[in-house]
Amino acid sequence: MFNVVIVRYGEIGTKSRQTRRWFESILMNNIREALVSEGIGFKKVEAKHGRILVKTNKARDAVDVLGRVFGIVSLSPAMEVDAELEKINRTALKLFRRKKRELGLERPRFRVTGRRITKEFPLKSPEVQAKVGEYILENEESEVNLHEYDIEIGVELMEGKAYVFVDKIYAWGGLPIGTQGKVVALLSGGIDSPVAAFLMMKRGVEVIPVHIYMGEKTLEKVRRIWNQLKKYNYGGKGELIVVKPKERERIIEKLREMKKEKYTCVFCKYMMVKHADRVAREFGAKGIVMGDSLGQVASQTLENMYIVSQATDLPIYRPLIGMDKEEIVSIAKKIGTFELSTLPEDEIPFIPKHPVIRGSWEEFRKIYKAVFGEEPRKRQC
Amino acid sequence: MFNVVIVRYGEIGTKSRQTRRWFESILMNNIREALVSEGIGFKKVEAKHGRILVKTNKARDAVDVLGRVFGIVSLSPAMEVDAELEKINRTALKLFRRKKRELGLERPRFRVTGRRITKEFPLKSPEVQAKVGEYILENEESEVNLHEYDIEIGVELMEGKAYVFVDKIYAWGGLPIGTQGKVVALLSGGIDSPVAAFLMMKRGVEVIPVHIYMGEKTLEKVRRIWNQLKKYNYGGKGELIVVKPKERERIIEKLREMKKEKYTCVFCKYMMVKHADRVAREFGAKGIVMGDSLGQVASQTLENMYIVSQATDLPIYRPLIGMDKEEIVSIAKKIGTFELSTLPEDEIPFIPKHPVIRGSWEEFRKIYKAVFGEEPRKRQC
Numbered sequence: 199m200f201n202v203v204i205v206r207y208g209e210i211g212t213k214s215r216q217t218r219r220w221f222e223s224i225l226m227n228n229i230r231e232a233l234v235s236e237g238i239g240f241k242k243v244e245a246k247h248g249r250i251l252v253k254t255n256k257a258r259d260a261v262d263v264l265g266r267v268f269g270i271v272s273l274s275p276a277m278e279v280d281a282e283l284e285k286i287n288r289t290a291l292k293l294f295r296r297k298k299r300e301l302g303l304e305r306p307r308f309r310v311t312g313r314r315i316t317k318e319f320p321l322k323s324p325e326v327q328a329k330v331g332e333y334i335l336e337n338e339e340s341e342v343n344l345h346e347y348d349i350e351i352g353v354e355l356m357e358g359k360a361y362v363f364v365d366k367i368y369a370w371g372g373l374p375i376g377t378q379g380k381v382v383a384l385l386s387g388g389i390d391s392p393v394a395a396f397l398m399m400k401r402g403v404e405v406i407p408v409h410i411y412m413g414e415k416t417l418e419k420v421r422r423i424w425n426q427l428k429k430y431n432y433g434g435k436g437e438l439i440v441v442k443p444k445e446r447e448r449i450i451e452k453l454r455e456m457k458k459e460k461y462t463c464v465f466c467k468y469m470m471v472k473h474a475d476r477v478a479r480e481f482g483a484k485g486i487v488m489g490d491s492l493g494q495v496a497s498q499t500l501e502n503m504y505i506v507s508q509a510t511d512l513p514i515y516r517p518l519i520g521m522d523k524e525e526i527v528s529i530a531k532k533i534g535t536f537e538l539s540t541l542p543e544d545e546i547p548f549i550p551k552h553p554v555i556r557g558s559w560e561e562f563r564k565i566y567k568a569v570f571g572e573e574p575r576k577r578q579c
Numbered sequence: 580m581f582n583v584v585i586v587r588y589g590e591i592g593t594k595s596r597q598t599r600r601w602f603e604s605i606l607m608n609n610i611r612e613a614l615v616s617e618g619i620g621f622k623k624v625e626a627k628h629g630r631i632l633v634k635t636n637k638a639r640d641a642v643d644v645l646g647r648v649f650g651i652v653s654l655s656p657a658m659e660v661d662a663e664l665e666k667i668n669r670t671a672l673k674l675f676r677r678k679k680r681e682l683g684l685e686r687p688r689f690r691v692t693g694r695r696i697t698k699e700f701p702l703k704s705p706e707v708q709a710k711v712g713e714y715i716l717e718n719e720e721s722e723v724n725l726h727e728y729d730i731e732i733g734v735e736l737m738e739g740k741a742y743v744f745v746d747k748i749y750a751w752g753g754l755p756i757g758t759q760g761k762v763v764a765l766l767s768g769g770i771d772s773p774v775a776a777f778l779m780m781k782r783g784v785e786v787i788p789v790h791i792y793m794g795e796k797t798l799e800k801v802r803r804i805w806n807q808l809k810k811y812n813y814g815g816k817g818e819l820i821v822v823k824p825k826e827r828e829r830i831i832e833k834l835r836e837m838k839k840e841k842y843t844c845v846f847c848k849y850m851m852v853k854h855a856d857r858v859a860r861e862f863g864a865k866g867i868v869m870g871d872s873l874g875q876v877a878s879q880t881l882e883n884m885y886i887v888s889q890a891t892d893l894p895i896y897r898p899l900i901g902m903d904k905e906e907i908v909s910i911a912k913k914i915g916t917f918e919l920s921t922l923p924e925d926e927i928p929f930i931p932k933h934p935v936i937r938g939s940w941e942e943f944r945k946i947y948k949a950v951f952g953e954e955p956r957k958r959q960c
Contacts, residue, residue, distance in 0.1 A: 208903070371903045378874050379881040397901025401873040403881070484881035492782035493759050500760040500784070500865035503894050513881075513888040513895065520778025520898030522589070522752045556760075 199292075200257030200275040204354070204361055205229065205250035205264060208271040208371055225269045225374040226250060228433035235432070236263045247315045247356055253278075261367055266430045268400050269374035274352065276363035281319050281355050286326070287333040289362045290351050294334055297349050297364045307343035308334065308351060315356040326353055373402030375433035380404045381515065382478045383487040384470055385423060385438075387416045387543050390489030390518055392423050392535040393526050396430065397517040398487050404434045405487065408477050410470045411442040413544025423538045430533070441473045445569075450548045452569045459550040461565055464502050464557045468574075471509035478512055486510060491518045491526060501556040508559070508574065580673075581638030581656040585735070585742055586610065586631035586645060589652040589752055606650045606755040607631060609814035616813070617644045628696045628737055634659075642748055647811045649781050650755035655733065657744035662700050662736050667707070668714040670743045671732050675715055678730050678745045688724035689715065689732060696737040707734055754783030756814035761785045762896065763859045764868040765851055766804060766819075768797045768924050771870030771899055773804050773916040774907050777811065778898040779868050785815045786868065789858050791851045792823040794925025804919045811914070822854045826950075831929045833950045840931040842946055845883050845938045849955075852890035859893055867891060872899045872907060882937040889940070889955065 207225060222245045229252060233240050240254035254260050257275035264273055277293065279285045290310070298306050312326035321329065330353060331342055354361040383395035383405045395405050407427070409420045417440060424438045449469070453459050474486045490498050507514055518526055530536035566574040588606060603626045610633060614621050621635035635641050638656035645654055658674065660666045671691070679687050693707035702710065711734060712723055735742040764776035764786045776786050788808070790801045798821060805819045830850070834840050855867045871879050888895055899907055911917035947955040 208905070371905065373874050381881065394901075398873070400903075401901055403873065484885055492779070492784065493754050500762065500894075504865055507894040508892065511889065513884050515897065515900050517898075517901030519896050520775075520782055522781075524589070524752065 199296075200277055201253065201255055202276050202278045202361065203252040203254060203257050203260050203264065204274040204276050204363065205252060205270055206272045206274075207250070207269050221269070221374060221377055222250070224376050224433065225267070228267050228269070228374050228376065229264060232263050232267050232432040233260060238263060251278075251361075265367060265369045267374075267432050268370055268372040268402065268430065269377075270369040271371050273367045273369060274363040274365055276352075276354075276361045279360050279362065281358050281360040283321070283329060286353060286360045286362060287330055289360070290330050290353065291334060291337055293362060293364045294338060294340075294349060294351060298338065298340075301348055303348055305339045305341060306348040307341050307346060308349040309342060309344045309347045310334075310351045310353065312353045313355065315354055318358055319355045319360075326355070370400055370430075372400035375399055375402055375404055375431065378402035378404075380406060380481060380483040381485040381487050382406045382408050382474045382481070382483045384474050384489075385409050385420050386489070387412075387419045387423065387539065388489065389530050389536060389539040390491060390494075390526055391487075392427055392489075392539065393529045393533070394487050394489040394515075394517050395427060396529070396533050396535070398515060399427070399430055399434065404436065405431070406436045406439065406477065406481050406483055408439045408441060408474050410473055411440055412546060416543040419538065419541045419543055422541070423535050426534050426538060439477055441477070443469060443473065445469065449569050453565065456565060456568060458561075458565050459548075460552055460554040461557065461562065462548055462550050463553045464505055464562065465565070467502075467506045468509045468562075471506055471514070475510035475512060478510075483512075485513045485515050487515045487517070489518055490516045491521055491523065494523060499556055501558070502554070505557050505559055505562050580677075581658055582634065582636055583657050583659045583742065584633040584635060584638050584641050584645065585655040585657050585744065586633060586651055587653045587655075588631070588650050602650070602755060602758055603631070605757050605814065606648075609648050609650070609755050609757065610645060613644050613648050613813040614641060619644060632659075632742075646748060646750045648755075648813050649751055649753040649783065649811065650758075651750040652752050654748045654750060655744040655746055657733075657735075657742045660741050660743065662739050662741040664702070664707075664710060667734060667741045667743060668711055670741070671711050671734065672715060672718055674743060674745045675719060675721075675730060675732060679719065679721075682729060684729055686720045686722060687729040688722050688727060689730040690723060690725050690728045691715075691732045691734065693734045694736065696735055699739055700736045700741075707736070751781055751811075753781035756780055756783055756785055756812065759783035759785075761787060761862060761864040762866040762868050763787045763789050763855045763862070763864045765855050765870075766790050766801050767870070768793075768800045768804065768920065769870065770911050770917060770920040771872060771875075771907055773808055773870075773920065774910045774914070775868050775870040775896075775898050776808060777910070777914050777916070779896060780808070780811055780815065785817065786812070787817045787820065787858065787862050787864055789820045789822060789855050791854055792821055793927060797924040800919065800922045800924055803922070804916050807915050807919060820858055822858070824850060824854065826850065830950050834946065837946060837949060839942075839946050840929075841933055841935040842938065842943065843929055843931050844934045845886055845943065846946070848883075848887045849890045849943075852887055852895070856891035856893060859891075864893075866894045866896050868896045868898070870899055871897045872902055872904065875904060880937055882939070883935070886938050886940055886943050 226243050238256045238259050242253040261273045277289050279289050310327040310330045312323040314323050352363045381403050385391045385407050399405050407424050607624050619637050619640050623634040642654045658670050660670050691708040691711045693704040695704050733744045762784050766772045766788050780786050788805050
């Protein structure tokens, strides 16, 4: 029935013409990649007058997949017909009847929203609306209501064609992946880090997922989490990178010896960032993403984050820093990582009973020197 | 009518007992500060069994103010009476009638939710619910519906008292201001930076607002924005700090000379962070908050944020980094800063036509050296 999907995008529209074309072309590539990798046939993807048209006979399936492509604000499965009033009317009626059945309404209230995007068509938008509205009223039990309606019939006219639709499905918005460069995302297996990675992906970043090895169970879990996140990663290439830290035993041993077990978590996070920094350099990534939310657990105080941040000169992005746990969980559920994050993981034997809450850089420095025989790096100022 | 407000808080409850007491005492102080500064009389603020009770005859007014105190999840104006069934019944009926009138319903569906928090009261929670429910049914046109209800009557029993209420007003959640230390927030007068500051405040941080002077009009605007944010700042002390940069003319001159005008924005932001860093040191603040949202404007690319981040060894917190403009605007409207952010500001004559999009550190370094005769600081690694 449908033969095209209308793809609407948001923020791109506000950029300069040149930037906009570039954004559109990346978005179109990501759309193609999404459809190809999900096995959804299509004839063409083309940008036209501020929207993208995906010509396909699998419009419903395409909408499901494209709902996960960032940069897209909304989607409508539509019927493309020649821009002739009679054809438009018949198409609108067909879609109206279908929607009426779907909603199970006796006498739905409706409105018609017409947009003449190019001007070849002889009738202006309000006239199109009136004509199509009349035709529906003549043929189906219904009433027009511009403000409170059960069904909205959209008719967009451009280049000799009419696009008729009754559904507008909202997508994630954001920016197309690949428009904003690369960052490394640390994935731990918890609830927060996948949400942080997701939010950066949503803003157009290609994420390179890095996991610091803890054990097989946790690794398996993180693999499954990344596989879930990949469903949003059309346009990105990242495969999970697993780093097996060699120094862990030595650090833990030394901390015990010095009776500074309480620094274990901060040390562990510092080392994670150091590894992430190295990966970032290899891949030309320009930042590190972490799932910190202020005050959520002991290691997420301003003092401890200060120490951890010294492990790199790259900016650390913390998109969850201002969120409550509840908000984070709600996003995790929407994107399908929550359940996976609650799977069992390897027990960590070396977590101290009373981790340091407000770690001191000076103390950390001393411990670091005792472990590695050299000063930790620190920003100069 | 009401003589107490029940204050419920969330995340605090998950901490250790010691931390929890400390959190509660800060939250209670912030509550007192809020009530005193808004001129709302109260007899007592006390923590009891995981909730805080505010004894006041101005419960309605108190709820309005306490809705802006972070750490609070929900509020109920309530009536405290002796825990005797007859008194509970009469109080419940009174509140029920009032609510029924307010909603304008003939035959409201309702349910009673009882909680026996301490166990002196002879009836168990389900029995309390049944008794109060019967009493309402006998005296008022109504019906019980546990799943779909217009009115929920709450009855909480503790220490010989009953707390009866029919409203539960949701607040912002977050953590009490003063539990998480201090950060400097850069306020520019735009839509984003107040939202970023707000989200950090919400997570319990005391924000020190810093504005880099652009002109009188913008300053006046930022003052009004901060005055609005202060309505959420119970427990915080920050007064707006205005920094008048002396080096601006020289930098702009030099950039023009070198034909590097396109670096103006990045340079400007770098200098802002440098000023913020200095203020942070003076006040013992542990981070800097900025309103960056990735890809929103030219200066918010990973490359440019990398350069800007080198101006400090403090972590830069960017709570909006993963948000779309629409989401940011929606928060700004809720917190009352949006309108203020759209007020006129001083024109900035030196904004380049084509600001650099992917600034290079090497190029920035050269310009910096030409301007200041020395290398910019940079993290060591």
